[in-house]
Amino acid sequence: MSNxxxxxxxxxxxxxxxxxxxxxxxxxxxxxxxxxxxxxxRAREDELNQEERLTLEKAxxxxxxxxxxxxxxxxxxxxxxxxxxxxxxxxSPNELxxxxxxxxxxxxxxxxxxxxxxxxxxxxxxxxxxCDSSYVHPGGGKGAHAEPKLLNQLSNDSPxxxxxxxxxxxxxxxxxxxxxxxxxxxxxxxxxxxMLCHAAKKCDIKVFICDKDGNEQPFPEDCENxxxxxxxxxxxxxxxxxxxxxx
Ligand SMILES: [Zn+2]
Numbered sequence: 001m002s003n004x005x006x007x008x009x010x011x012x013x014x015x016x017x018x019x020x021x022x023x024x025x026x027x028x029x030x031x032x033x034x035x036x037x038x039x040x041x042r043a044r045e046d047e048l049n050q051e052e053r054l055t056l057e058k059a060x061x062x063x064x065x066x067x068x069x070x071x072x073x074x075x076x077x078x079x080x081x082x083x084x085x086x087x088x089x090x091x092s093p094n095e096l097x098x099x100x101x102x103x104x105x106x107x108x109x110x111x112x113x114x115x116x117x118x119x120x121x122x123x124x125x126x127x128x129x130x131c132d133s134s135y136v137h138p139g140g141g142k143g144a145h146a147e148p149k150l151l152n153q154l155s156n157d158s159p160x161x162x163x164x165x166x167x168x169x170x171x172x173x174x175x176x177x178x179x180x181x182x183x184x185x186x187x188x189x190x191x192x193x194x195m196l197c198h199a200a201k202k203c204d205i206k207v208f209i210c211d212k213d214g215n216e217q218p219f220p221e222d223c224e225n226x227x228x229x230x231x232x233x234x235x236x237x238x239x240x241x242x243x244x245x246x247x
Contacts, residue, residue: 021079023210026068026171029081033095034059034066034173037088055087062175062182064088067146070169071154073205075161082149100152103127105144107137129155131164131203135195142191147172151195164203170196171210178243185242186210187233197223211236212244 041048041056048056058064065084071077082097083089089096099105103126107113112120113136127136127143129152137143143152147170155163174185186209188196199205200219207219209232217235220228230240239247 020072021070021169023169023171023214023216026070026079026169026210027173027214029068029079030066030171030173033081033083033092034064036095037083037091040091051087052091055085055091058085059088062177065146065172065174067150067170067172069147069150069154069171071166073154073158073161073163073166073168076154076158076163077166078154080150080153082146082153084144084146084149086144097149097153099144099149100129100156101126104129104137104152104156105149106141107139107143109139113138129163130195130199130205131162134202135198137195138191142189145189145192147188147192148195151199165205167206167208168199169208169210169216174242176243178245181245183243183245185233185244186212186236187242189242190229193223193229193232209236212238 038056038059041052041059045056055064066081068079068081070079080097081095082099089098103123106127108120108123108127112123124136125133129135129137129148133155137148142148150170154161170188172186172188174187174189176183176185187193188209196207196219200207200223208216209219211217217232220232222228233242234240237244241247
């Protein structure tokens, strides 16, 4: 083999891995998936049932969140997208994550989460996500928001991962109505914020949230402090309360 041939082989071997996804890449995934759900439903507009009709309305309007994550948690790395709507997920089953098990999504009532009775250990273990299955979502559906679905899925897909350490970058596309106007935000809701605070504080995961300009905003160090939510919102959306329209 000539010298030049061998150096070509070496160069091919040393091809750098693809770069980590950026906020721009994750935002694009959210937009593509939202458009895809709307397109799939529009394609059979005449045969939609009531739930699907409402899902189409939400996908094209407000009250539906798409979130994408890039994770470097050891043993649970990767990029994925989830949607707050189960009906939307059923529309794009290959692209959108189910969001872990139904126990994880359902969560548990506060008195059970806080009880030390070993009778609940099994239920807590089944519903638990993140490090040592230590976080259980509140009962009533908040564990099925888009961001919990991503962490549920990572926990469920990676039973051998400690779900501890590494970094997560989240791009959130939350759309809602405020004062009769449509608004959007890159913020997690207060409940999902609590889960991310647990990930940061108890599981040593470095958490970053994409802001409106496509920059990575570090999660507040003092996320247990009640004022820290509005500090993050100011950095992510430009206002102390989630939303990007003038307040
Ligand atoms: Zn939420």
